[in-house]
Amino acid sequence: MFTRRLSRRVCWGVLALLLLVGHRIVWAHSTDPFAAQGSAPRYMHIMEGFLPPIWALFWFIVALPFWVIGLRQITKLIADQPEMRLLLGVAGAFTFALSALKIPSVTGSSSHPTGTGLGTILFGPFVMAVLSSIVLLFQALLLAHGGLTTLGANTVSMGIAGPLVGWAIWKGLHHRAPFWLTVFLTAALANLMTYVVTAIQLALAFPDPIGGFVASFVKFGTVFAVTQIPLSISEGILTVIIMNALMSTASHELRTLGVQGA
Amino acid sequence: MTVLLEVRDLHFCYPGSAEPVLRGVSLHLGAGEKVALIGSNGSGKSTLLLHCNGILRPDRGQVRVAGQVMGYEQQALRAWRRQVGLIFQYPDDQLFSASVAQDISFGPLNLGLSDSLARQRVADAAALCGVTHLLARPTHALSGGEKTRVALAGVLAMEPRILLADEALSTLDPWMRLHMLAIFERLVAQGKSILLATHDLHTVRTWAERVIVMRAGQVLADAPPAQLFSDPVLLTRTGLDAVVKGVLPPDRP
Amino acid sequence: MSQIDRYAYTSRIRHLDPAQKTGLAALVIILCLILPRPAVGVGAVLWMGMLTVWWGGIPLPVVGRVLLAEFLFLLLAVVGVVLSFSWEPPPVGFWSLQLGPLWISTNQGSLALAGLLVSRAFGATAAMNFLALTTPFIDLVDLLRRLRVSPVLIDLMDVMYRFVFVLLDSMGRIATAQQSRLGYATRRAAWRSSGLLASRLFVDAYQRSQRMQTALASRGYYGDLRVLPLDYRHDGRVYLLTAAVVVSLLLAGSRA
Numbered sequence: 001m002f003t004r005r006l007s008r009r010v011c012w013g014v015l016a017l018l019l020l021v022g023h024r025i026v027w028a029h030s031t032d033p034f035a036a037q038g039s040a041p042r043y044m045h046i047m048e049g050f051l052p053p054i055w056a057l058f059w060f061i062v063a064l065p066f067w068v069i070g071l072r073q074i075t076k077l078i079a080d081q082p083e084m085r086l087l088l089g090v091a092g093a094f095t096f097a098l099s100a101l102k103i104p105s106v107t108g109s110s111s112h113p114t115g116t117g118l119g120t121i122l123f124g125p126f127v128m129a130v131l132s133s134i135v136l137l138f139q140a141l142l143l144a145h146g147g148l149t150t151l152g153a154n155t156v157s158m159g160i161a162g163p164l165v166g167w168a169i170w171k172g173l174h175h176r177a178p179f180w181l182t183v184f185l186t187a188a189l190a191n192l193m194t195y196v197v198t199a200i201q202l203a204l205a206f207p208d209p210i211g212g213f214v215a216s217f218v219k220f221g222t223v224f225a226v227t228q229i230p231l232s233i234s235e236g237i238l239t240v241i242i243m244n245a246l247m248s249t250a251s252h253e254l255r256t257l258g259v260q261g262a
Numbered sequence: 263m264t265v266l267l268e269v270r271d272l273h274f275c276y277p278g279s280a281e282p283v284l285r286g287v288s289l290h291l292g293a294g295e296k297v298a299l300i301g302s303n304g305s306g307k308s309t310l311l312l313h314c315n316g317i318l319r320p321d322r323g324q325v326r327v328a329g330q331v332m333g334y335e336q337q338a339l340r341a342w343r344r345q346v347g348l349i350f351q352y353p354d355d356q357l358f359s360a361s362v363a364q365d366i367s368f369g370p371l372n373l374g375l376s377d378s379l380a381r382q383r384v385a386d387a388a389a390l391c392g393v394t395h396l397l398a399r400p401t402h403a404l405s406g407g408e409k410t411r412v413a414l415a416g417v418l419a420m421e422p423r424i425l426l427a428d429e430a431l432s433t434l435d436p437w438m439r440l441h442m443l444a445i446f447e448r449l450v451a452q453g454k455s456i457l458l459a460t461h462d463l464h465t466v467r468t469w470a471e472r473v474i475v476m477r478a479g480q481v482l483a484d485a486p487p488a489q490l491f492s493d494p495v496l497l498t499r500t501g502l503d504a505v506v507k508g509v510l511p512p513d514r515p
Numbered sequence: 516m517s518q519i520d521r522y523a524y525t526s527r528i529r530h531l532d533p534a535q536k537t538g539l540a541a542l543v544i545i546l547c548l549i550l551p552r553p554a555v556g557v558g559a560v561l562w563m564g565m566l567t568v569w570w571g572g573i574p575l576p577v578v579g580r581v582l583l584a585e586f587l588f589l590l591l592a593v594v595g596v597v598l599s600f601s602w603e604p605p606p607v608g609f610w611s612l613q614l615g616p617l618w619i620s621t622n623q624g625s626l627a628l629a630g631l632l633v634s635r636a637f638g639a640t641a642a643m644n645f646l647a648l649t650t651p652f653i654d655l656v657d658l659l660r661r662l663r664v665s666p667v668l669i670d671l672m673d674v675m676y677r678f679v680f681v682l683l684d685s686m687g688r689i690a691t692a693q694q695s696r697l698g699y700a701t702r703r704a705a706w707r708s709s710g711l712l713a714s715r716l717f718v719d720a721y722q723r724s725q726r727m728q729t730a731l732a733s734r735g736y737y738g739d740l741r742v743l744p745l746d747y748r749h750d751g752r753v754y755l756l757t758a759a760v761v762v763s764l765l766l767a768g769s770r771a
Binding site: 344 | 731732
């Protein structure tokens with residue numbers, strides 16, 4: 001109903017201010033590793049109750065075949081080697097613990113990795129889908145992050161799409177690119193994919209009244225980009241550091257777990 | 263006195279290692295006996311205990327329980343572990359279920375007992391170890407002493423005749439240690455035998471009826487503590503003379 | 516992180532059948548999602564908040580803090596729903612603001628949707644938190660077992676639950692040791708320390724699983740797992756309570 005024109009300068013000034021303030025609101029911690037215990041993971045889970053029931057159901061159905069295949073693989077793994085039961089549990093717990101780790105972010109404050117990049121390299125995407133869902137369940141019930149009705153959607157973004165992209169990159173680049181680059185791209189792009197899919201999920205559920213799905217996707221993508229893009233880069237860097245450390249100190253364990261190139 | 267556990271001439275080398283860890287170890291444990299096992303780190307104590315529970319298989323030698331040679335097929339191992347229980351040093355390595363009751367019931371259920379019988383075993387073992395009030399707790403929500411007692415209850419729920427304890431008291435404070443030894447007394451009164459690997463010489467002198475000293479994979483002495491600590495020959499052979507005097511021997515780094 | 520867990524197993528209604536508590540929470544969440552009025556969400560927050568505090572015995576500040584855990588996501592997502600961006604002036608009926616070449620606008624529909632979303636999200640979250648704060652995780656996993664979810668999955672969840680705390684504990688100790696040696700004094704050191712921490716944790720986790728395997732074998736484990744069913748208190752009054760909540764939410768959702 002009413003419109004106002006502002007000068008260009010003021011616009012950019014406002015935008016810069018918003019980014020700065022947004023940055024500060026988002027990362028209010030210092031690089032203190034202990035703030036991790038009890039602080040909020042800042043990656044994108046759709047919270048409980050946010051998705052309309054049709055969409056919530058839809059994403060559960062999308063996730064279902066991955067769960068079925070993943071569960072079948074896990075059952076077979078454990079049947080063949082009973083020791084895998086503990087190992088998978090430890091891997092899942094490790095993924096969860098990693099998400100509670102505080103890492104310095106490239107923008108200067110700190111954030112938390114999703115941990116699925118490393119897990120995918122070790123276990124493959126289907127098993128990771130199941131483990132991720134359990135991690136998400138833990139996060140919903142032990143950290144009040146994410147949700148139960150949105151478990152399907154969050155699994156598709158964080159447990160399926162992310163790991164699938166990561167796995168594809170890992171398989172594709174593994175012996176063709178320098179190790180550190182492969183690991184970085186696997187983790188960073190897996191993380192980025194998670195955020196992109198979440199933006200798609202939100203855009204599908206809440207299309208823009210003017211621009212429809214596309215405009216909505218751009219909107220949600222932009223709004224969350226401030227936190228997610230630096231986080232992806234941070235996670236990429238962290239995973240490289242971790243993998244390097246593991247290769248030098250734990251190559252035996254990695255080999256036992258079947259990581260090629262160890 | 264009936265011999266419940268007997269180890270004859272065990273030789274063992276970890277796969278991939280050149281040095282044998284056990285070089286002809288023999289010992290025996292009678293019903294209702296309290297025996298302490300001491301030796302420096304790397305002397306083979308833990309390896310020996312793992313053999314007594316069938317976790318490791320010797321290259322040479324045999325383990326007998328109640329006179330019978332122990333086999334390593336599934337059924338035989340099951341029967342073995344029904345009679346010989348083993349608890350380890352760090353309770354976090356032994357509590358693997360989400361809740362205390364679930365963890366204690368693990369052993370009885372593996373033995374094939376019915377649900378009601380298993381429940382009874384859980385209740386009895388918990389009462390013996392003083393952890394009945396913790397049954398509904400998650401296993402991570404326990405203090406160190408509570409965890410050790412729960413780990414013990416988990417093994418006792420299988421009602422073994424022999425209890426092997428691999429330095430299970432070393433992480434406990436003095437009062438908790440007394441508490442655990444009191445539980446051991448109750449077990450001994452029931453006719454069970456206890457073999458406790460320990461570094462604590464005070465416990466060895468006051469609690470044990472017999473002491474076995476190991477070094478470099480061999481048994482150097484097997485005698486009651488009073489005898490061991492007063493015999494200069496035994497003290498020198500086992501190297502305990504330096505410990506008793508409090509002076510480092512010149513040849514030990 | 517252990518906060519919610521600790522409240523769960525010390526809550527006053529801890530021993531109540533998790534099926535009853537889950538049934539109540541599930542019905543509230545479903546009603547929040549399918550009834551199209553914000554009053555439902557508000558009602559759900561009030562009901563669930565009240566029950567968590569008075570029935571469950573959880574302190575009000577805790578309930579409030581947990582409810583706001585996803586505040587940041589909600590804020591950002593609502594901004595995304597409310598605002599529309601375009602390069603041309605928006606159609607009639609929109610309030611708008613122009614920043615340089617960009618038009619930022621909103622309209623009544625978007626605002627109404629945002630209002631509904633906020634109340635719905637808070638309502639459903641309050642119900643989920645009720646469950647999380649008053650029911651121990653092991654009970655919920657046991658409920659899934661009763662619902663005949665795959666035993667492999669149940670076992671995996673139990674093992675993960677057990678290990679999570681052990682690993683977090685380990686992580687805390689390693690971080691303390693690092694910090695005492697200036698591991699986090701500079702940004703570069705913090706990066707290195709985090710990487711070392713995670714890899715050390717990995718090895719620690721792996722070795723734990725190996726040691727645990729030995730302990731498992733020594734108690735006769737051969738691959739198939741049996742678990743004793745847990746016992747709970749079943750309270751008939753909970754059905755009445757559930758009915759009351761459901762009816763009041765339906766009423767809130769239907770009034771014009």
